[in-house]
Amino acid sequence: MIDIKKTYKNYVGGKYVRSESGKTYTKELKNEFYELPLTSKKDIRDAVTSSKDGYKKWSSTTPYLRMQILYRLSEMIEGNKESYVELLMDHGLTKQKANKDIDESIQNIVWFAGLADKWEQLAGNLNPVSEEYFNISHQNPIGVVFSLSGSNISLNELLMSILPSLTVGCSVISYSEENSVVALKFAEDINNSDFPSGSLNILSGKFENILDDVSKHVEINLVALHKELDNDGLKSIEENASESVKRVFSQPSIEGLSSILPYLETKTVWHPKGT
Amino acid sequence: MIDWEYSESIESAEIVSIKKKYANYIGGKFLEPKSKKYLDTISPSTENLLAKVPLSNQQDVNSAVNAARIGFETWSKISPSQRSRYLFKIARLIQERSREFAVLESLDGGKPIKESRDFDLPQVAANFFYFAGWADKLDLSWSTKSLKPYGVVGQIIPWNFPLLMLAWKIAPALATGNTVVLKPAESTPLTALLFAEICEQAGLPAGVVNIVTGDGSTGSLIVNHKDINKIAFTGSTQVGKLIQKSLAGREVGLTLELGGKAANIVYEDAAIDQAVEGVVNGIFFNQGHVCCAGSRLLLQESIHDQFISKLEKRMQSLRVGNPLDKNTDIGAINSKEQLDKITNLVNEGLEDGGELFQTQCDLPGNGFWFKPTLFTNVQPSYSIAREEIFGPVLTTLTFRTPEEAVEIANNTEYGLSAGVWTEKGSKILWTADRLDAGVVWANTFNKFDPSSPFGGYKESGFGREGGRHGLLSYLKASS
Amino acid sequence: MGKVINTTNPSLQWSDVLEMINDSRIDSVGLNERVNSLSTRSIKKDSKLDALNMIVSMCDLTTLEGEDTEGKISQMVAKAIKPDPLDTSISSVAAVCVYPSLVSIAKEKVSNSNVKVAAVSSYFPSGQVPMESKLLDTKYAIDSGADEIDIVINRKAFLEGDFRKVFDEIVALKEVCNDVHLKTILEVGDLKTYENIRKASIISLVAGSDFIKTSTGKLAIGSSRQACYVMLKSVLDYEALSGVKAGIKVAGGIRDSKDAIRYLVMINEEMGSDWLSPNLFRFGASSLLDDVLKQIKKLKTGAYQASYYFPRG
Structure with a gap:
């Protein structure tokens, strides 16, 4: 009989939910055990349903409000900094590294918070067409994003797999394998924040179990892989994605403006200028 | 006379x-x-x-x-x-x-x-x-x-x-x-x-x-x-x-x-005569061989009859024939294969129950030709309302409210382009925001410029x- | 050519104006594009000769000057009846257009030819007099034998937004005209926007105008194909409402055959062949006719012509 320190559930639609399969797996950290949900195919479908709803709410939230909700998240992480540092240290990080990770996390949230009401100015523009037309290219968020987080134990890396798409108004299904204890702890802060339900769903498990379902699901608009997969895995994801012309980004850039470009659809609107 | x-x-x-x-x-x-x-x-x-x-x-x-x-x-x-x-x-x-x-x-x-x-x-x-x-x-x-x-x-x-x-x-x-x-x-x-x-x-x-x-x-x-x-x-x-x-x-x-299957939405408060021109240009430009062609005409019910009657009259003035004649508006279909595809889809549209209008014109003996064609009384489920025809064939659907127009417009796997016709500015912006399309032409259609980005959403x-x-x-x- | 016009447009109700005028939305950029695309038609060979002959038959030769005399009117009428004395296959023009005081002279000169006499009245070109004067002016022209009356709309009232006054005045003048053909001049150069042209067209048509006419010819801005397009769409919409086919006269600024042919292309493609007749389409232009005659001779002989081959009008 092992001693379970904490049982985590997936975070979907603003609620903590068990995997409908009832399956879990355990992770041992410093002789303590965490029970984590093993996400099933059905769980993915439920998460997509929730994310579609979350997308409607989040994408229609004003940039000004999105900015404030993101900024408040940074305040919450700051308030909980000690517990994050402790958890990272339980995973074996040094205190210095753990502190650095949380400091960077906070800094990055603040950076993206400030981007929430500016990216449209940076990524869109008026086009100087030759005739008597007003012509502007602006951006829409692409929709529901599935984001596979990296294998390092890090709140900051988790955030960098979420923030770029979330900031521009996408809803995100964040999926973690190795980093899932951190991810599911982070879900608690999301739950206490003002993100509308379904805008960010956080799940854990084995990616290979759900790889096919994710890449074939037509209502997932984009798959972002922040983790190097073996070639067969990537190939089958991209093959599946081609059936609905789904966008797949393997290890997309997380630098500056490049970080958000994959999550934007450019819409160009023309209108005559006349009397 | x-x-x-x-x-x-x-x-x-x-x-x-x-x-x-x-x-x-x-x-x-x-x-x-x-x-x-x-x-x-x-x-x-x-x-x-x-x-x-x-x-x-x-x-x-x-x-x-x-x-x-x-x-x-x-x-x-x-x-x-x-x-x-x-x-x-x-x-x-x-x-x-x-x-x-x-x-x-x-x-x-x-x-x-x-x-x-x-x-x-x-x-x-x-x-x-x-x-x-x-x-x-x-x-x-x-x-x-x-x-x-x-x-x-x-x-x-x-x-x-x-x-x-x-x-x-x-x-x-x-x-x-x-x-x-x-x-x-x-x-x-x-x-x-x-x-x-x-x-x-x-x-x-x-x-x-x-x-x-x-x-x-x-x-x-x-x-x-x-x-x-x-x-x-x-x-x-x-x-x-x-x-x-x-x-x-x-x-x-x-x-x-x-590909595309663009909706061209005409609201009742559009500048009707220019909308007719835009619809004609939207589907008959380049024989309809245009991926962003406005192939689905979405008409607000209140103007359906008036609009269709003006559209049919306008279509009748299109001149089909020798591409090298400077007065030709509609040239030849690009290939036999494409002509067959258009013909099959139009036949399917007729079998499904669509009402067909084609202009009266003589077609040359040799070569591949198709008369400008308009379908009315079309249901969204018909293949002519869903599949890309890539020819001079327009299908008409009707709507009652702006919400319904957007819903019908987005009810397709495609998302390349769309048209919106209304003289009410706020309605243009409201509609354009909601259309899943890479290019939205408001009170115009099929406009291109090297400085203007072009490309699609979805499939x-x-x-x-x-x-x-x-x-x-x-x-x-x-x- | 020059057939007797039997039917005139009956005046309808003000409520019909209100119904139609609501639908005056025009996008100027789209309209300009359509008009420009029509101007790329390439009219050659037989179709060009047909067009030129039509233009002659649709011309209203005009002189509207303080210096007009009996001699001037005689010259013009002679040219109207036989535009090219050396080519009898060319028809006479549709009408001559003069001030009311010269109607009886013009009427006498045209005698039994097909050429109509039109008079500008209602204190052309400004119309800035009391209504009683406009009615008298018009009645005088009709009593002098005018076949057609060209009036101007009350632009003061129009631009002040008093559309009802514009309408009532035309209705009253129409009553004086009875079955004498009524052409109403919108003076598009004063109205400026396409929507104003559309509204003025509708008011004029519903009030019973048989023709609507672009311009007095007294302003720097005369007719344009764009204005004509707005007017022809109004005429078609009025036909859909009333069943009456009204005519259009374009005047002012149409100087050469090429331009005139572009108008004909527009009429042909937008309105259909019914309107390709002097009964429903006219050109008011004095200098146009000579260029058309030159072009006809050039097509027939292959040689470019000089103006002095054609008599003064």
Whole structure:
């Protein structure tokens, strides 16, 4: 009989939910055990349903409000900094590294918070067409994003797999394998924040179990892989994605403006200028 | 009162000399295909043989990709301002030879001379001019770090705007420092081969532009070539999906500009006469062989009858016939295959219960032709309301509220373009925001400009062509 | 050519104006594009000769000057009846257009030819007099034998937004005209916007105008193909409402055959062949006719012509 320190559930639609399969797996950290949900195919479908709803709410939230909700998240992480540092240290990080990770996390949230009401100015523009037309290219968020987080134990890396798409108004299904204890702890802060339900769903498990379902699901608009997969895995994801012309980004850039470009659809609107 | 018939006014074809047999353009040379095989290209308005062009095989594609690789060494090293100068020069040379190109485009593709002369060719030159100016300003284009060209880009283009699609592909690719292997469509290879002469005239370094002709098998050889860094494809969604699949697991960039089934939404408070013009231009421009064609007319119920009666009257004034006649509005359907596809879909629409209106006009005996066609009484479930017809066939659906209009407009796997007609500004913006479409034409339709990004949402593809956004299709972030 | 016009447009109700005027939305950019695309038609050979002959038959030769004398009117009428004395295959023009005081002279000169006499009245070109004067002016022209009356709309009232006054005045003048053909001049150069032209067209048509006419010819801005397009769409919409086919006269600024042919193309493609008749379409232009005659001779002989081959009008 092992001693379970904490049982985590997936975070979907603003609620903590068990995997409908009832399956879990355990992770041992410093002789303590965490029970984590093993996400099933059905769980993915439920998460997509929730994310579609979350997308409607989040994408229609004003940039000004999105900015404030993101900024408040940074305040919450700051308030909980000690517990994050402790958890990272339980995973074996040094205190210095753990502190650095949380400091960077906070800094990055603040950076993206400030981007929430500016990216449209940076990524869109008026086009100087030759005739008597007003012509502007602006951006829409692409929709529901599935984001596979990296294998390092890090709140900051988790955030960098979420923030770029979330900031521009996408809803995100964040999926973690190795980093899932951190991810599911982070879900608690999301739950206490003002993100509308379904805008960010956080799940854990084995990616290979759900790889096919994710890449074939037509209502997932984009798959972002922040983790190097073996070639067969990537190939089958991209093959599946081609059936609905789904966008797949393997290890997309997380630098500056490049970080958000994959999550934007450019819409160009023309209108005559006349009397 | 008299019946005033316009006499024929034929653009002379003498300006262009068509060779009996063409060669590929590889590494700055015109090379006979190693396959020793050729394809016939005919004029769809007469079915007469125009020329034979290479049916390129693996060896031919290999030489072209190798030449482009060598070309890339040169091209990526010359100064950006030099690259800019080459593109300016190409633009100027196209302007100078535009009549020749226009006639050849109409002969090989079937489109009316007034369109090839007044639309395609001016746009081709404009695209080279526009991207010429970007070549030495890439560092100003996006506030992102270290954008680099892909290297060798394979480009596969369709038959509807043969030379314009070439310009959309080659101009930004070259401006960003890539080199290209371009394959024109099987049925319209001639203007691309004439463009090779422009490259020679401009003194473009060998291997920067390579043009190989062939059919789908040649295209597939380019896609699957091991030394290609990026594929840019314009064509059907079906083929686009196959290309995306072929590239799975490979580190090859991809942009796709695929099909569409655009809604053209006319609200009751539209400027009706201009909306009628826009709807006509939206579907009958270029025989409806336009991926962003406004093929689904969405009419608010209150104006349905008035609008349809004006539309039918306007359609009747469209002149179908010889593409080289300056007064032709609608030319020939591009191929027998396409004509069969249109015919089958229209028959299906009739069987489903759609009401058909076709204009009264005489069609020439030879060649491939289809009368301007309008379907009313169509249900959203009919295949004519869902499938891309790619011909001069418009289907009409009705709606009651703005919400319903948007819902019907977005009820498709495509998301390339859409039209909105209302004189109420707030309704335009409300509607445009909600349409899943890469291009929204408000109180206009089928407008293009090199500075204006073009490309689709959903299964209409990804990536943009044109404008500052179009540069990103040929640049990748590198560390 | 020059057939007797039997039916005139009956005045309808003000409520019909209100119904139609709501639908005056026009996008100027789209309209200009359509008009420009029509101007790319290439009219050659027989179709050009047909067009030129039509233009002659649709011309209203006009002199509207303080210096007009009996001699001037005689010259013009002679030219109207036989535009090219050396080519009898060319028809006479549709009408001559003069001030009311010269109607009886013009009427006498046209005698039994097909050429109509039109009079500009209602204090053309400004119309800035009391209504009683406009009615008297018009009545005088009719009593002098005018076949057609060209009036101007009350632009003061129009631009002040008093559309009802504009309408009532036309209705009253129409009553005086009875079955004498009424042409109403909108003076598009004063109205400026396409929507104003559309509204003025509708008011004029519903009030019973048989023709609507672009301009007085006294302003720097005369007719334009764009204005004509707005008017022809109004005429078609009015036909859909009332069943009456009204006519259009374009005047002012149409100087050469090429321009006139572009108008004909527009009429042909937008309205259909019914309107390709002097009964429903007219050109008011003095200098146009000579260029048309030159072009006809050039087509027939292959040689470019000089103006002095054609008599003064």
